[in-house]
Amino acid sequence: MLAIWFQSAPSGLGSLGGLALPVLFFVVLYVLMIVPNQRKQKKWQEMLGQLKAGDRVTTNGGIRGTILTVKDDAVVLRVQPDGVKLEFVKNSIAAVTTDEQAS
Template sequence: MTPNLLLAAALPPGLVTFLPFVVIIAVFYLLLIRPQQARQKQWQQMLHNLKPGDRVTTSGGIRGTILSIKDDAIQLRVPPDNIKMEVVKSAIASVTTDEPAK
């Protein structure tokens, strides 16, 4: 007998047909789910570290400077007319400026 036949004979037939599905699920986890969880964690950390004076961009594309932070809302000053607006904290997409270089 060849080695392939011995391996196929040693595994139960149900396991041989189920094995490709397990491999596909593992690949999806490693390529899609795990990186998304890392991005979500990084975004949550960014929201936690927001402070007044940070320049931010919202998911709608509005750029402004944080004036104050409440539990779930942030008050922004938006140029050029220094309009004050309040946005939901989860609408912040990115911090456009970090702390100045030392």
């Protein structure tokens, strides 16, 4: 008897009830995944724009060095212990490190 009542009960939303769940799913997905990633990307782009000679950086490959020169799309790093100069694309810079982080 109870099963018959659920089947015959009219839905107040009609076809919108079936559409509400996928829309809610995409809204939650956007808020939980896309918005934080956009903020992180914006912060990283600002960090790349503020690079200057003398900054200590870490590349995506894990190489740490000091910036000697900054070009349009590249930076030249001095890597210790031998003082080798390496040129990297700016997008390969993962983070600017401070003396406290390097210790």
